[in-house]
Amino acid sequence: MQWTKQDTKQYLPEKQYVDTVLIPLIPFDPASEQKMIQEAFQRELIQIFTNLIEKEYRGRIFLAPEYHYLTNQHEEEITRVNKWIEHFQQQPFQHIFLFTLDPKWKRYESHLIGHLLWIPGKANGDLQSTETQSFVKEQVKQVNELIQAYW
Amino acid sequence: MSDKKRVSRRQFLNYTLTGVGGFMAAGMLAPMVRFAIDPVLTPQAAGEFHSVAPIDELTNEPQRFEWQVEQVDAWYESKVQKTAWVYRDENDEIVALSPICTHLGCTVDWASNQEYPNQFYCPCHGGRYTKDGVNIPGTPPTAPLPVYKTKVKENMLYLGETQSRQGA
Numbered sequence: 025m026q027w028t029k030q031d032t033k034q035y036l037p038e039k040q041y042v043d044t045v046l047i048p049l050i051p052f053d054p055a056s057e058q059k060m061i062q063e064a065f066q067r068e069l070i071q072i073f074t075n076l077i078e079k080e081y082r083g084r085i086f087l088a089p090e091y092h093y094l095t096n097q098h099e100e101e102i103t104r105v106n107k108w109i110e111h112f113q114q115q116p117f118q119h120i121f122l123f124t125l126d127p128k129w130k131r132y133e134s135h136l137i138g139h140l141l142w143i144p145g146k147a148n149g150d151l152q153s154t155e156t157q158s159f160v161k162e163q164v165k166q167v168n169e170l171i172q173a174y175w
Numbered sequence: 176m177s178d179k180k181r182v183s184r185r186q187f188l189n190y191t192l193t194g195v196g197g198f199m200a201a202g203m204l205a206p207m208v209r210f211a212i213d214p215v216l217t218p219q220a221a222g223e224f225h226s227v228a229p230i231d232e233l234t235n236e237p238q239r240f241e242w243q244v245e246q247v248d249a250w251y252e253s254k255v256q257k258t259a260w261v262y263r264d265e266n267d268e269i270v271a272l273s274p275i276c277t278h279l280g281c282t283v284d285w286a287s288n289q290e291y292p293n294q295f296y297c298p299c300h301g302g303r304y305t306k307d308g309v310n311i312p313g314t315p316p317t318a319p320l321p322v323y324k325t326k327v328k329e330n331m332l333y334l335g336e337t338q339s340r341q342g343a
Binding site: 038041084 | 278
């Protein structure tokens with residue numbers, strides 16, 4: 025389910041079945057010109073990823089609004105991420121996944137309350153190409169298996 | 176030569192003006208009428224069939240096929256991926272089931288759970304369906320998987336819209 029009127033309306037009465045939340049963590053830095061293209065690409069990629077996962081398991085996974093943060097500000101962000109997670113836990117959601125392509129989160133993993141899912145993304149490429157499509161589909165399949173292992 | 180058959184100047188001008196005026200009026204009205212009835216003439220998207228697979232690829236075992244459909248929302252047009260589980264039943268008829276679980280909309284898989292090798296299984300809450308898509312009582316889903324309308328043309332399988340069925 026997604027953060028839309030229709031889905032949230034469906035979620036509330038069926039709460040007992042939807043116990044997993046997926047929060048995409050997306051870095052961006054509008055001050056850095058060299059990184060802009062890459063970061064925008066990664067944002068699109070992660071949106072495709074998370075939408076595919078949500079589509080496959082929409083009866084059990086709630087896709088949270090995207091968590092955006094300024095690139096390389098992980099330490100300052102930890103409290104805010106954890107605050108998001110705490111609020112989701114009040115629903116109650118049991119399984120909280122933080123989905124990211126940014127490997128720097130790994131260093132702070134122990135401070136985060138949710139499960140960190142880091143996926144090796146692509147630095148650059150063409151989202152429309154069949155090569156990227158099969159790459160993403162294959163990875164989504166494996167991430168889905170990983171998520172199932174937590175249930 | 177009789178004068179009666181002669182067309183008077185007044186009559187001639189009248190005829191010409193009516194003729195030219197009629198043409199101009201028709202020129203203006205025709206596009207307007209065409210615009211007015213246009214919604215009636217557009218083909219209905221709901222009844223559309225899409226080619227999915229050549230029929231010689233189908234087996235008795237359900238296989239997953241994917242295809243893309245243009246979908247128009249209120250705000251934008253997008254390509255949506257559709258999926259179906261397709262197989263031939265004992266009577267050699269083609270069955271195409273929607274993979275969307277009737278419980279909360281997860282995607283079901285054929286024989287993905289080792290305990291139930293001949294059933295559709297939903298990984299989210301353990302919903303199960305028999306091969307013909309009927310839900311198994313005691314599992315969360317309350318209705319069978321919807322079936323696609325099928326059509327075969329020149330050895331290609333075409334699928335249309337889905338039809339929901341009543342629960343078991």
